[in-house]
Amino acid sequence: MDQIKIGKFIAEQRKKQALTQAQLAERLNITDRAVSKWETGRAMPDSSIMLLLCEELKITVNDLLHGEVIKMENYNKEMEKQLIEMIKEKEQKDKQLLTLEWVIGVLSVLILLIPIIIAAYLPIEQEWVRMVIVFSGFIPCFAGFFFALKIEQVAGYYKCKHCGHTHVPDFKTVSFSMHMGRTRYIKCPECGKKSWQKKVISKE
Ligand SMILES: [Zn+2]
Known part of the structure; x- marks a missing residue:
């Protein structure tokens, strides 16, 4: 925020409304010293008084904060630009998410299959140890599938x-x-x- 620019803008708009500093101060129920401080860029209008000030000067808060009157056509253009930027960002993020989903999917399958293959080929004496190895991949695999599915839903x-x-x-x-x-x-x-x-x- 450019306080000097905003100050000059306030002075300009006040004169446009044919008000003296004292008159404006009176309408806002503040001292004319405060108005003088804004106009010389030494202080910003308090947020509590901003709406009222803008009403008196016939400007928007957005105008005030920019230190100039923002044209309606620029308003729309700015909003559109912002919106397109947001959509682009979401699309980019979704693409990355869907790649991540693919990676999680492959890892989930591997985590399920590798213990099964190990259990099948390792010479293990106890049957229960073999079972534990076989089932060890189930929970991480399901967790992986769950995340992959969640991504697929939202992306x-x-x-x-x-x-x-x-x-x-x-x-x-x-x-x-x-x-x-x-x-x-x-x-x-x-x-x-x-x-x-x-x-x-x-x-x-
Ligand atoms: Zn339809």
């Missing part, structure tokens, strides 16, 4: 084949639906039809 969207609607289903729907890779047989919340829905990164 990106599923796209309905009938109406093109994109949506994020709940975890239960994702868990209990038939699937081939990431394509799942689920019901569309928009048109209500069931179809094989592909995973997409972009909403539209």
Whole structure:
């Protein structure tokens, strides 16, 4: 925040409203010294008085904080830019998540298979030791699958084949639906039809 610029802006807008420092101070129920301090950039208006000040000067708080009147068209452009940036960031993150899902999936399978292979080929005397080795991979494997499935639910969207609607289903729907890779047989919340829905990164 540029306090000097904001100060000059306050003075400018005050004069535009044909008010003296004393008149403005009176309307805000403060001393004219305080107004003078703002206008010379030595102090910022208190947040408690900002709304009232902006009302008197016929500006927005956003204008005040920028030290200039922000045009409506720029407002929209700025918001749009922000929005596009956010969408891009989400898409990037979702892509990374889906790669991570793949890695977790492979690791989960390995963690399940490796102990089974070891148990099959190692010359182990006691049968229970063999069983413990065989089952040792089950819990980490299920944990891995659970995380992978959670990622698959939240990253990106599923796209309905009938109406093109994109949506994020709940975890239960994702868990209990038939699937081939990431394509799942689920019901569309928009048109209500069931179809094989592909995973997409972009909403539209
Ligand atoms: Zn649909």
